[in-house]
Amino acid sequence: MCGIVAIIGHEFKVTELIEGLKKLEYRGYDSAGIAALNGNQLIVTKSVGRVDALRTVIEETKVIKSGIAHTRWATHGAPNDTNAHPHTDCTGKIAVVHNGIIENYQELKTELISRGHVFKSETDTEVISHLIEENFKGDLYQAVISTLKILKGAFAIAVIHSDMPNVMIGARKGSPLVVGCNDKYCVLASDVTPIIRYTRDVIFLEDGDVVYIEGNKMRITDFSGNTIVRKHTQITWDESAAEKGGFKHFMLKEIHEVPEAIESALVGRFGQDFEPVMRELDEFNLESVKRILLVACGTSYHAGLVFKYFAEKYLDVDVLIDVASEFRYRPIRITPDTLTIAISQSGETADTLESIRAVKRAGGKVIAISNVVGSTITRESDVTLYMNAGPEIGVAASKTYVNQLILLYLLGLYMVKKRGMWANEHTEISKQLIDLPRLIKKVISNKTIESAADNYKNYHHFMYIGRGINTATALEGALKLKEISYINAVGYPAGELKHGPIALLDPKFPVFAFAPKDSLYEKMRSNIEETRARNARIVTVATEGDEELKKISHDVIYVPSVHEDIYPLIFAPVIQLFAYHIADKRGYDPDKPRNLAKSVTVE
Numbered sequence: 211m212c213g214i215v216a217i218i219g220h221e222f223k224v225t226e227l228i229e230g231l232k233k234l235e236y237r238g239y240d241s242a243g244i245a246a247l248n249g250n251q252l253i254v255t256k257s258v259g260r261v262d263a264l265r266t267v268i269e270e271t272k273v274i275k276s277g278i279a280h281t282r283w284a285t286h287g288a289p290n291d292t293n294a295h296p297h298t299d300c301t302g303k304i305a306v307v308h309n310g311i312i313e314n315y316q317e318l319k320t321e322l323i324s325r326g327h328v329f330k331s332e333t334d335t336e337v338i339s340h341l342i343e344e345n346f347k348g349d350l351y352q353a354v355i356s357t358l359k360i361l362k363g364a365f366a367i368a369v370i371h372s373d374m375p376n377v378m379i380g381a382r383k384g385s386p387l388v389v390g391c392n393d394k395y396c397v398l399a400s401d402v403t404p405i406i407r408y409t410r411d412v413i414f415l416e417d418g419d420v421v422y423i424e425g426n427k428m429r430i431t432d433f434s435g436n437t438i439v440r441k442h443t444q445i446t447w448d449e450s451a452a453e454k455g456g457f458k459h460f461m462l463k464e465i466h467e468v469p470e471a472i473e474s475a476l477v478g479r480f481g482q483d484f485e486p487v488m489r490e491l492d493e494f495n496l497e498s499v500k501r502i503l504l505v506a507c508g509t510s511y512h513a514g515l516v517f518k519y520f521a522e523k524y525l526d527v528d529v530l531i532d533v534a535s536e537f538r539y540r541p542i543r544i545t546p547d548t549l550t551i552a553i554s555q556s557g558e559t560a561d562t563l564e565s566i567r568a569v570k571r572a573g574g575k576v577i578a579i580s581n582v583v584g585s586t587i588t589r590e591s592d593v594t595l596y597m598n599a600g601p602e603i604g605v606a607a608s609k610t611y612v613n614q615l616i617l618l619y620l621l622g623l624y625m626v627k628k629r630g631m632w633a634n635e636h637t638e639i640s641k642q643l644i645d646l647p648r649l650i651k652k653v654i655s656n657k658t659i660e661s662a663a664d665n666y667k668n669y670h671h672f673m674y675i676g677r678g679i680n681t682a683t684a685l686e687g688a689l690k691l692k693e694i695s696y697i698n699a700v701g702y703p704a705g706e707l708k709h710g711p712i713a714l715l716d717p718k719f720p721v722f723a724f725a726p727k728d729s730l731y732e733k734m735r736s737n738i739e740e741t742r743a744r745n746a747r748i749v750t751v752a753t754e755g756d757e758e759l760k761k762i763s764h765d766v767i768y769v770p771s772v773h774e775d776i777y778p779l780i781f782a783p784v785i786q787l788f789a790y791h792i793a794d795k796r797g798y799d800p801d802k803p804r805n806l807a808k809s810v811t812v813e
Contacts, residue, residue, distance in 0.1 A: 212237070212280060212281060212282050212283050212295075212308075212309040212310075212385070212400070213231065213234030213237050213239065213280065213282075213309070213400045213401075214278070214280055214307050214308075214309055214366060214367075214368055214398065214399055214400045214413075215230030215231055215234065215278075215279045215397070215399050215400075215404045215482045216276075216278040216279065216307070216368040216370075216378060216380065216397065216399070217230070217231075217277055217395055217396075217397050217398075218275065218276035218277075218370075218376070218377075218378045218393040218395065218396050218423055218425065218426075219275070219276075219391075219394050219395035219396055219426040220255075220275070220395065220424055220426070220604075221273050221274070221275055221438045222273070222274065222275075222316040222395070223270065223271055223272065223273055223274070223485070224244065224246055224268060224269060224270050224271070224272045224274060224277065225270040225271065227244050227277050227278075227279040227802070228244075228264065228265060228268070228270060228279075228403035228453050228650075229247070229404075229407075230279060230296070230397075230399065231244075231261045231264075231279050231280075231281055231404075232261055232608065233306070233403040233404040233453070234281055234399070234400060234401070234403060234404060234601060235260075235261060236460075237281065237283075237400070237600070237601055238258075238283055238455045238600070238601025238602075239281035239282055240258065240284050240289035240583075240584070240601070241256065241257065241259065241278065241281070241284075241289050241290070241291070241293070241294035241295075242257060242259075242260070242261045242263070242264045242279070242281045242282070242294065242415065242791055243254070243255060243256030243257065243264065243279070243280055243282075243294045243295050243296055243307075244256075244264070244268060244277055244278070244279040244280075244296070244636075245273055245277060245278050245279075245296035245298070245305035245307075245370060246271065246276070246277035247273040247275060247276045247277065247370055247372060247524060248273075248274050249374045249375065249419065249521050249725075250372050250373065250375060251304060251307045251372065252298070252302060252305055252370070252372040253272075253381070254296055254298060254305060255267055255268040255738070256288055256291050256292075256294035256295070256296075257291060257294065257809060258290050258291050258294060259769045261281065266769070267448075268495045275375060275376070276370055276375060276376070276378055277370075278296055278305060278306075278368045278369075278370055278378070278398075278462055279296075279307070279308045280294075280296060280307035280308075282293035282294050282295050283462050283583075283600060284582075284584055285311055285331060285334070285583060285596060285598055286311075286315070286333045286334045286335075286651075286755065286795040287331060287332030287454070287583075288332070288583065289583065290387075290585045291334055291702060292330060292331050292332075293331045293333050295307045295308065295333075295335060297330075297331060297333065297335050297336040297338070297339045298339055298341040299340050299342065299343035300327055300328055300343060300602075303343075303345060303371055303373060303545075304339050304342050304343055304346070304369065304370070304371050304441070305339070305369070305370050306335060306338045306339040306342065306367055306369050306439065307335075307367065307368050307373075307384040308334075308335040308338060308365055308366070308367045308402060309365065309366045309386075310363060310364035310365035310366060310383075310384055310474075311334060311349045311363050311364055311365075311453070311474060311477045311478070311598065311772075312334040312337060312338070312361055312362070312363045312365065313362040313363035313477050314361070314362040314363065314478075315334035315337045315477040316362075317663040318337045318341065318360065318361075319337050320344060322337060322340045322341070322344075324770075325344075326499075327340045329685055332779065334363075337662075338357060338361070338365075338367060338369075341356075341357040341360060341361075341367075342357050342788045345357055346570055348373075348591050350370075350374050350377050350379055351377070351420075351422050351566035352380045352381055352420075354367075354369055354381060354420065355420065355433060355434075355435060355517070357432050358420070358575075359382055359433060361383075363383075363384070363477050363478070364383060364384030364385050364473065364474060364477060365381070365382070365384065365385055366380070366383075366384075366385035366386060366387040366400065366492040367380065367381050367384045368380045368381075368387075368398050369377075370734050374723070376424055376425055377422070377423065377424050377639075378396070378398070378423040378636070379421070379422060379423070380398045380414070380415070380420070380421040380423070381419065381420045381433075382415045382417060382418075382419050383417050383418060383422070384417060384470075384473060385400075385531050386403055386414070386457075387399075387400065387415045387421075388400070388401060388405060388412050388413065388415065389405075389412065389413050389415060389421050389423075389428060390402075390405040390406075390408060390409040390412035390413070390429055391409065391423075391426050391730045392408050392409045392412060392426065393426065393428070393638045393644055394426055395408055395426055396423045396425075396427070397409075397501065397533035398421070398423070398710075400455075401443050401455060403453050404595075405445075408444055409418065410429055410444055410445040410446070410516075411442050411444055412442070412443055412445055412679050413430070413440045413441070413442055413443070414443060415430070415439075415440070415590060416431055416440065418432050419431075419432065419438065419440070420432065420433060423548075424642065430499045430534055431512055431686075435683075440522065449514075451557050454672060458604040458794065459604065459790070459794070459799070459800055459801050460604045460788075460801045461606060461608060461694070461786075461790055461800045461801055462606070462800075464602055464603070464604055464608045464609050464785055465608045465609070465654065465786050465790065466654060467600070467609050468608065468609045468612050468650050468654070468782070468783055469607040469647035469648075469650045469651050470569065470647070471598070471599040471600060471610075471612065471613050471653075471703070472612060472613065472616055472646055472647050472650065473647050474598040474599065474600070474613075475597055475598050475599065475613045475617060476616065476643070476644065477598070479536060479564065479620055480565040480640060480644060483637075484637045484640040484641055484644075485623075485627050485632065485637075485638065485640070486506075486620045486623045486624040486627060487529055487624075488595070488620065488621065488624045490593050490594075490595070491577070491593060491621075491624065492575070492577065493593070494549065494593070494768040496549070496624070496628045496629070497628050497629050497630075498546075498547055499527060499547055499548070499549045499625070500519060500526075500527055500528065500547040500548075501529075501530070501545065501547060501548045501549070502527055502528070502529045502530070502548070502549050502550075502551060502552070503531075503548060503549070503550045503568075503569070503574075504529065504531040504532070504550075504551050504553070505516065505531075505532055505533075505537045505550065505551075505553070505556065505562055505564060505565040505566070506518065506533070506534060506535045506552065506553035506630035507533055507534050507535065507554075507559055507561055507562060507603060507810065508580075508607075508689065508810075509555075509610075509612075509614075509684070509686060509690075510535055510553040510555060510559075510562075510607075510614060510684040511552060511553075511810070512611075512683075512685050512689070513553060513614035513615050513618060513686075514531050514552060514553055514679070514777045515684075515685070516615055516618065516679055516682045516683075517529070517551075517618040517619075517621070517622060518531050518603060519678060519679040519682070519775075520618070520619065520622045520679065520775055521622050521625070523540075523775070524622060524631065524636070524643040525622065525625055525626060525629065525631070526629075526731065527595040533561075534552075534561035534562040534565040535561040537561075538541070538561055538564045538565045538568055540759035541777045542568050542572050542574075543572075544569060544571060544572040544573055546575035546694070548574060548681075549575065549579075550566075550569045550574050550575065550576045550577070551576070551577050551579065551618075551621075552565065552566050552569075552577070552578050552587060552591060553578075553579045553580075553604070553614055553618075554574055554578070554579070554580050554582065554585075554587050554595070555581050555582075555607060555614070556580070556581070556582055556585060556672070557580035557581070557582040557585025557586060557587040557588050558582070558586055558587065558598045559587070559810055561810075562587060563587050563590070564585055566587060566590055567590065567593060567676065569589070575808045576590075576591040576592050576593065577591065577593055577594070577595065577597070577621075578591035578593070578594040578595070579594070579595045579597065579617050579618070580594055580596065580597065580611070581596065581597040581598075581599050581602070581610050583596065583722050583782065584591045584594060588711075588717055593674065595617045595620075596622065597610055597614060597617060598613065598614075598649060600611040600629060602808075604800065604801045605693075605694075605699065605801065605802060605806050605807065605808050606690060606693055606694050606728060606786075606803065608782075608783075608786045611782060611786075612650075612685065612779060612782050612783075615782070616643065616646075616776060616779070617644060619776065619779075620643075621638070622800050623639065623640060624732050625638055632653075635717055635773075638773060639773050639775065639776060642772050642773050642776055643776065643779075646776075646779060646780075649772065649776050649780060650779075650780070650783060652770060653769055653770070653780060653783045654783050654786060654787070656767065656769075656784075658765075658766075658767050658768070658770070659767055659784060659787045659788055659791065660787070660791045661765075662749055662765040662767060663673055663787075663790075663791035663792045663795060664790050664791070664795060665764075665765060666747075666749065666792065667717075667737060667792050667795040668697060668718055669696065669718065669720055670697060670718070671698045671699070671718065671719045671720075672688070672691055672697055672698070672699040672700075672719070672720055672721075672722060673688075673699075673700055673702065673711065673714065673715065673719060673720070673721045673722070673723045673741075673746075674687040674688040674691075674699060674700070674701040674721075674723075675701070675702055675703070675704040675707065675721060675722070675723050675724070675741075676701075676703070676704060676723070676734075677703060677704045677705060677724075677730040677734050677737070678728070678729075678730050678735055679705045679774075679775055679777070679778060680724040680726070680777055680778060680781065681701075681702075681704075681776060683724050683725060683777070683778045683781045683782075683785065684701040684702065684703070684722075685701035685753055686701075686782075686785060686789075687699075687701060687702035687722060687724075687781075687785035687789070689701070689787075690785050690786055690788075690789040691788070691789040691792065693788055693789075693803050693806060694790065694798065694800040695753045695789060695793040695796055695800075696796075696803075696804075697792070700714075703732055703799055704723070704733070704737035705737070706779065707737060707740055707741070708740075712740065712741070715744040715745075715746040716744060716745060716746065717745045717746065717747065719746055720731070720746055720748065720749065720764075720786075721738075721741045721747070721749070721765070722739070722748075722749045722750045722751075722788075723737070723738050723748060723749070723750045723751070723753050724750075724781060725738060725752050725756075725759055726751075726753045726771075726774065726777045727752075727753040727756060727771065727774075728774035728777065729774060735758070735759070738750060738762055738763065740761070741761055742762055747762050747764045747765075748762070748763045748765070749763065749766075749767065749788075750762075750763040750765070750767070751763065751766075751767045751768075751769060752766050752767070752768055752769070753768070753769065753770075753771045754768045754769065754770055754771055755768075755771075756768075767784055767788075769781065769784065808810070
């Protein structure tokens with residue numbers, strides 16, 4: 211997730227912007243840059259790599275009156291100096307930093323080039339600076355307002371112009387932006403961490419807000435220029451807590467970021483008819499695919515397992531899934547109608563990378579799903595579907611798991627469309643995916659999850675069970691609990707209980723069951739009855755309004771009703787929050803579980 215810091219007011223040194231960027235390093239990034247106004251001269255300095263690399267090429271002691279700074283997490287264009295922010299216009303007088311994704315940037319870029327604009331980068335952001343250039347008639351605020359009305363997508367921006375050195379404009383739609391002023395400066399930032407050294411009195415801008423800053427005074431309007439009064443918030447957190455947005459741990463913060471991450475993943479992915487859009491897959495003859503190979507590790511494997519159930523239900527294909535550490539050592543059979551999908555959050559997972567190389571040697575094509583632009587797996591695959599979840603600091607996957615699922619559902623729906631199999635049911639699934647951020651917010655706010663965690667924090671074992679597509683949810687739930695709370699958690703298809711696992715159950719071995727109102731509901735209910743008969747305590751996740759499961763469960767966590775095939779998305783924050791709260795209540799740091807690393811780059 212990119213980071214913005216912008217300062218304007220009395221004279222200050224460039225090092226102030228550098229220190230602001232350092233406060234945002236926890237967000238993750240691949241390049242950094244600063245645009246500073248020294249009188250009417252705009253000076254732009256950018257560098258790939260860490261903020262410390264930027265320090266080596268910039269004059270930190272230079273005195274300026276305004277500047278914008280940025281740490282970039284690549285989404286459009288590889289991580290390099292050219293694609294790093296800030297981005298300027300043809301005149302070299304306007305500089306823009308931007309978080310988010312401009313959905314219609316390609317269309318805008320084509321139009322701008324036809325009118326004589328010259329682009330330097332591969333980014334979506336650069337269209338903003340050129341549009342502001344076209345709209346500038348001596349008033350930067352009006353130029354920005356006119357530009358905002360053209361943009362589609364999500365963004366938070368900060369803009370300066372060398373002809374108006376005492377003015378800075380910020381705007382927000384879908385990406386966070388905070389502003390705070392004292393008697394000398396106004397500071398804009400992606401979160402409060404760079405601001406609290408100047409003031410603890412801040413305003414969290416809301417979607418559709420534009421802030422006009424002149425010196426150390428500000429005014430907030432909407433996109434039509436109407437003045438808005440926003441509530442001031444007094445920040446009481448220390449800087450460490452501020453990095454986590456006031457949350458105790460990054461994992462909890464990142465679970466709360468899931469709705470925003472989903473929105474980022476969905477940008478530009480649906481047409482007006484609710485049919486999915488994946489233009490990057492045009493080179494693949496998806497209509498003729500008869501066999502799909504999925505390779506992944508850990509949580510990514512569980513996301514792939516969800517896709518297997520979904521694809522085999524709606525597509526006339528065989529889907530084979532394997533953990534990459536096993537796949538790479540077996541004979542690999544690739545036919546002309548085989549498609550391989552490799553899933554890796556980091557894009558550097560060693561076993562998944564070697565599996566891709568094996569497929570490529572066998573003449574196969576690979577679609578990668580990753581969160582990191584420019585990673586090895588994205589470079590060696592034929593095409594990549596990017597999660598756009600932003601950086602994930604906690605070792606245990608949370609929002610990246612959800613965004614993997616989102617992309618896999620989209621891929622499945624896109625193949626349905628390409629194969630001429632689209633039906634009303636698929637339109638309904640698409641509509642529910644679009645509405646998912648709202649539903650996920652509701653799940654995250656459910657206090658019953660923490661209450662249930664408190665009831666089970668002292669147990670040493672747990673069994674997760676599910677049926678059909680939620681077999682994958684059971685496996686992921688068990689993994690999440692074991693990796694951060696160190697409880698011996700196991701996951702099974704509920705129909706397998708009689709084939710051995712039920713022997714484990716007793717009052718000290720509780721069960722976590724997924725029982726939505728779906729086509730396998732009655733089967734799942736019978737499995738819960740079986741576990742209850744062995745005196746096991748039962749936590750059941752059920753659909754809102756289901757009172758029957760209360761009679762056979764010790765704890766029930768309710769979730770909103772959705773199409774039966776997208777329950778894994780609704781259940782994801784439940785299993786993550788349950789595991790998080792148990793780990794926290796047991797005194798463990800869920801951000802840094804023992805013996806584990808975020809990216810497994812060795813075999």
